[in-house]
Amino acid sequence: MDWALLITQLVNGLQYGILLFLLAAGLTLVFGIMDFINLAHGSFYMVGAYFCATLIQITGSFLLSVVAAFGGVFILGLLVEYLLIRRLYSFDHLYQVLATVGLILIFDTLVQLIWGVTGKSIPLPEILSGQYQIGSLVFASYRLVIISTGLLVAVGLYILIARTRLGMLIRAGASNRTMASALGVNINRLYWIVFALGVALAGLAGMLVAPISQASVGMGNQIIIVALVVVIVGGIGSVQGAFYAALIIGMIDSLGRSYLEDFMYLLMPAQNAETAAPAISAMLIYIVMAVVLVFRPEGLFPPKTR
Amino acid sequence: MSAMLEVSDLVKKFGGITAVDHASLEVREHEIHAVIGPNGAGKTTLVSQLAGELRADGGRTRFRGEDITSLRPAQRAHRGLARSFQITNVMLPMTLLENVALAVQAQSGHSFRFWQPVSRETETLDKAMEALKVVGLDDRADRVASEVSHGEHRQLEVAMALAMEPVMLLLDEPMAGMGPEETTTMVGILEKLKGDKTILLVEHDMDAVFSLADRISVLVYGQVIATGNREEIQGNRDVQVAYLGDMVE
Amino acid sequence: MKTPRRYLPDSLPGWILWGLLLLLAVGPVIIFFTGQLFYLDLVSRIMILATAAVGLNLIVGYGGMVSFGHAAYFVIGAYSVGIPAYYGFYNGFLHLGLAVGFSALFAVLTGAVSLRTRGIYFIMITLAFAQMMYFTFVSLEEYGGDDGLVILQRSRFPGIDLENDVILYYAIFAVLVLALIFAYRLVWSRFGRVIVGAMHNDRRMQSLGFDTFRYRLTCYVISGVICGIAGFFLANFSNFISPEMTDWSHSAELLLILILGGLGSMLGPVIGSFFFVLVEEWLSTFTVYWQLYFGAMLVAVVLFGRGGINGLFERWRK
Numbered sequence: 001m002d003w004a005l006l007i008t009q010l011v012n013g014l015q016y017g018i019l020l021f022l023l024a025a026g027l028t029l030v031f032g033i034m035d036f037i038n039l040a041h042g043s044f045y046m047v048g049a050y051f052c053a054t055l056i057q058i059t060g061s062f063l064l065s066v067v068a069a070f071g072g073v074f075i076l077g078l079l080v081e082y083l084l085i086r087r088l089y090s091f092d093h094l095y096q097v098l099a100t101v102g103l104i105l106i107f108d109t110l111v112q113l114i115w116g117v118t119g120k121s122i123p124l125p126e127i128l129s130g131q132y133q134i135g136s137l138v139f140a141s142y143r144l145v146i147i148s149t150g151l152l153v154a155v156g157l158y159i160l161i162a163r164t165r166l167g168m169l170i171r172a173g174a175s176n177r178t179m180a181s182a183l184g185v186n187i188n189r190l191y192w193i194v195f196a197l198g199v200a201l202a203g204l205a206g207m208l209v210a211p212i213s214q215a216s217v218g219m220g221n222q223i224i225i226v227a228l229v230v231v232i233v234g235g236i237g238s239v240q241g242a243f244y245a246a247l248i249i250g251m252i253d254s255l256g257r258s259y260l261e262d263f264m265y266l267l268m269p270a271q272n273a274e275t276a277a278p279a280i281s282a283m284l285i286y287i288v289m290a291v292v293l294v295f296r297p298e299g300l301f302p303p304k305t306r
Numbered sequence: 307m308s309a310m311l312e313v314s315d316l317v318k319k320f321g322g323i324t325a326v327d328h329a330s331l332e333v334r335e336h337e338i339h340a341v342i343g344p345n346g347a348g349k350t351t352l353v354s355q356l357a358g359e360l361r362a363d364g365g366r367t368r369f370r371g372e373d374i375t376s377l378r379p380a381q382r383a384h385r386g387l388a389r390s391f392q393i394t395n396v397m398l399p400m401t402l403l404e405n406v407a408l409a410v411q412a413q414s415g416h417s418f419r420f421w422q423p424v425s426r427e428t429e430t431l432d433k434a435m436e437a438l439k440v441v442g443l444d445d446r447a448d449r450v451a452s453e454v455s456h457g458e459h460r461q462l463e464v465a466m467a468l469a470m471e472p473v474m475l476l477l478d479e480p481m482a483g484m485g486p487e488e489t490t491t492m493v494g495i496l497e498k499l500k501g502d503k504t505i506l507l508v509e510h511d512m513d514a515v516f517s518l519a520d521r522i523s524v525l526v527y528g529q530v531i532a533t534g535n536r537e538e539i540q541g542n543r544d545v546q547v548a549y550l551g552d553m554v555e
Numbered sequence: 556m557k558t559p560r561r562y563l564p565d566s567l568p569g570w571i572l573w574g575l576l577l578l579l580a581v582g583p584v585i586i587f588f589t590g591q592l593f594y595l596d597l598v599s600r601i602m603i604l605a606t607a608a609v610g611l612n613l614i615v616g617y618g619g620m621v622s623f624g625h626a627a628y629f630v631i632g633a634y635s636v637g638i639p640a641y642y643g644f645y646n647g648f649l650h651l652g653l654a655v656g657f658s659a660l661f662a663v664l665t666g667a668v669s670l671r672t673r674g675i676y677f678i679m680i681t682l683a684f685a686q687m688m689y690f691t692f693v694s695l696e697e698y699g700g701d702d703g704l705v706i707l708q709r710s711r712f713p714g715i716d717l718e719n720d721v722i723l724y725y726a727i728f729a730v731l732v733l734a735l736i737f738a739y740r741l742v743w744s745r746f747g748r749v750i751v752g753a754m755h756n757d758r759r760m761q762s763l764g765f766d767t768f769r770y771r772l773t774c775y776v777i778s779g780v781i782c783g784i785a786g787f788f789l790a791n792f793s794n795f796i797s798p799e800m801t802d803w804s805h806s807a808e809l810l811l812i813l814i815l816g817g818l819g820s821m822l823g824p825v826i827g828s829f830f831f832v833l834v835e836e837w838l839s840t841f842t843v844y845w846q847l848y849f850g851a852m853l854v855a856v857v858l859f860g861r862g863g864i865n866g867l868f869e870r871w872r873k
Contacts, residue, residue: 037675084854087858088857088858091857091861093621093674093675093678094621094678094810094814095814095857095861097623097678097807097810098807098810098811098814098853098856098857099853099854099857099858101804101807101811101850101853102849102850102851102852102853102854102857103850103854104850105846105847105849105850105853106846106847106850106851106854108846109844109846109847109850110847112844113844113847221804225682225686225803228679228682229679229683232676232679236675275694275695275696276694278690278694279690279691279693279694279695282690282693282694283686283687283690283691286683286684286686286687287687289679289680289683290668290680290683290684293668293672293676293679293680294668294671294672297672297676357762359758359762378761379761379762379764380761380762380763380764380765380766383762383763383764384764389762391759391762395756395758395759396756396759397751397752397755397756397759397760398755398756399755400751400752400755404748407748408748408749408752408760408763409763411745411748411749412760412763412764412765413764417745417746417748417749417765417770418745418746418770418773419744419745419746420737420740420741420744420746420747421740421741421744422740422744422745423740423743423744424743424744424745424748425743427745466763470763470764
């Protein structure tokens with residue numbers, strides 16, 4: 001039993017899961033409270049990365065750039081919600097899907113116009129780009145940064161939702177929209193903030209991942225689908241669900257890639273395992289979602305009843 | 307006269323609430339059997355269970371001697387049990403004729419026919435028109451369902467149930483929300499069916515119930531507390547208490 | 556309460572249909588004389604999309620089932636041509652048979668699972684199945700994997716030489732017309748009425764005695780097969796197949812085409828396809844950043860014109 005490999009893959013899975021959580025948290029809140037499906041969520045992921053890359057060029061400080069870029073994406077979110085998103089809340093999901101696809105195209109081209117076709121890289125400061133050693137295991141320090149940032153955000157979100165007034169409004173909105181607005185909660189303002197917060201978190205995910213894989217045009221368009229899977233599996237409207245589902249999906253993906261082939265060697269001749277394994281490991285998360293949808297469509301950790 | 311529908315100790319629970327609590331009644335062939343009761347008594351839940359939409363948590367339902375407790379709505383429909391809805395539940399964007407034609411179509415063979423237009427099926431359309439005629443809507447057959455009045459919706463509901471050529475009808479408050487004139491029309495329609503079809507009629511309108519029903523069952527808190535003809539029910543103490551409270555003393 | 560999707564009766568006048576068909580029928584002749592072969596290719600591509608849209612319209616426009624994964628049938632149909640071709644089998648009937656067969660199989664299996672869900676869940680699960688197809692074909696290294704595969708020769712039918720672009724054009728045209736006729740008869744048949752009725756009120760249809768699940772599944776399979784046939788033509792047209800064909804952007808394209816044309820209208824898919832591709836082509840001649848305007852158009856259509864072009868005629872008639 002190669003423990004080193006197992007632990008490395010678990011950490012990879014954790015990191016991927018944390019990133020998925022940052023993406024899914026906003027998505028699930030917007031979906032649960034406003035009943036709005038935002039495919040362009042991945043575009044804010046992209047914009048966050050670009051904002052951060054540009055700010056680093058200006059300020060030279062990674063930390064400062066992340067904080068400022070977070071604020072920047074938040075403001076962009078406020079703007080987009082005000083100009084467009086709020087008009088779409090009452091429309092059927094199909095139209096929301098199409099409108100946000102249009103938004104993706106708009107964002108992608110604007111980014112191209114402003115920053116050009118080639119991607120931008122984010123250089124890491126010295127302290128973060130080293131390695132960390134525990135026993136015989138070596139980890140890139142940055143991985144641990146991503147994981148700890150994500151966990152901090154998770155804790156912060158928990159405190160926000162469970163302990164603050166805004167959080168109470170969020171929970172009320174998530175469980176019963178009509179009642180909440182009848183009680184005099186300023187629904188419009190609540191939606192505004194929730195949307196902006198959600199996309200800011202997506203932006204944060206983008207800027208955390210960019211030092212590893214670059215900020216590039218359209219970088220959010222594939223991962224948005226995985227984020228949607230996480231939202232469905234966790235339960236629409238449940239941040240807690242998104243957290244657990246994200247970690248589960250992250251682990252399944254990471255462990256699947258490493259171990260599925262070996263597992264399949266046990267079941268079938270080597271040649272078949274070699275071709276089937278990569279396909280199936282990529283499909284695993286979709287298979288998980290399909291199973292959840294059939295047996296427990298409300299998700300694994302749905303929010304308390306509407 | 308034999309029992310067409312036998313309901314024995316039917317139970318339905320929703321979380322902590324028992325909506326239908328060991329309800330028992332029987333509907334005899336050719337009779338109009340009314341089910342009345344105060345609001346919240348569980349009447350609509352009972353109808354939904356009899357129609358097969360809600361799974362029973364206990365008890366049995368027998369129709370024409372067969373145990374249909376586990377059958378779904380479509381299966382019950384094919385055995386001759388037709389249901390109308392308390393809140394109008396039709397295909398709104400379609401015309402009255404199209405709605406009723408679908409009811410006819412459901413009972414006349416399968417619908418895996420992909421080529422011939424339904425508009426050429428004269429037999430289907432004739433039967434649909436007949437059903438519309440019984441309820442008095444035949445002159446408005448080509449009106450779109452979403453554009454007709456509430457009273458006409460209630461009539462459409464009955465027409466659709468009739469078009470299924472059922473052995474028994476479950477009518478859930480056909481007169482719901484109707485004014486006096488419309489109610490008279492509906493009572494007239496149901497009078498015409500008396501003696502021919504077997505009907506379980508859930509209703510609030512007491513005048514209509516007393517003029518139409520052969521027998522009446524009273525449902526209170528999910529239980530049938532009394533069954534009998536008009537005189538028996540009107541004179542029944544428990545029924546009076548249920549409706550008027552302890553003031554009856 | 557959400558504003559429901561705009562399903563309108565057919566308002567597109569008949570003369571549009573006849574005009575369009577006439578134009579398509581004589582198009583190649585005109586092109587031949589003017590020498591602009593580019594338009595032949597363009598219209599061929601439009602008609603392939605239109606055929607797929609007609610197929611999708613059956614379940615979305617008339618059945619209310621919004622599938623976000625119909626591009627999967629493109630890739631199934633396309634690889635039904637590409638894989639046999641790779642081994643030197645160019646028999647058109649073989650290709651077509653495999654396309655129809657595998658599309659139907661995929662539709663039955665995924666439909667049986669997906670159709671137990673509704674609304675957004677249905678959208679997601681159909682998307683998921685399309686993604687699964689992507690990964691399946693990417694993993695087939697033998698057939699090019701991610702890069703795709705070039706097809707050296709088109710499907711061979713006795714007496715019909717598809718290598719000739721004009722003949723291919725007419726073959727696609729014929730299939731489109733057949734699909735339209737079939738769809739039209741289907742919608743007004745007993746089967747069609749059940750599907751439409753179930754879209755308007757599934758609960759009532761069941762209480763009337765219809766096993767709506769079986770009817771929906773059948774419709775879903777028919778729809779998938781038509782799209783699979785479109786995929787067959789796509790492979791022949793571009794002499795190339797790739798897993799990218801099942802990307803969700805293509806599924807979104809088909810949905811957009813349906814909305815542009817007008818949901819629930821028979822001609823909508825055809826009109827929508829023309830509009831979509833022509834606008835795309837036209838915009839891209841102006842600027843390399845045409846996607847910006849295209850995206851804006853999408854947003855505008857959703858905000859202001861959910862009835863599509865059919866809806867415009869509806870309003871114009873009033």
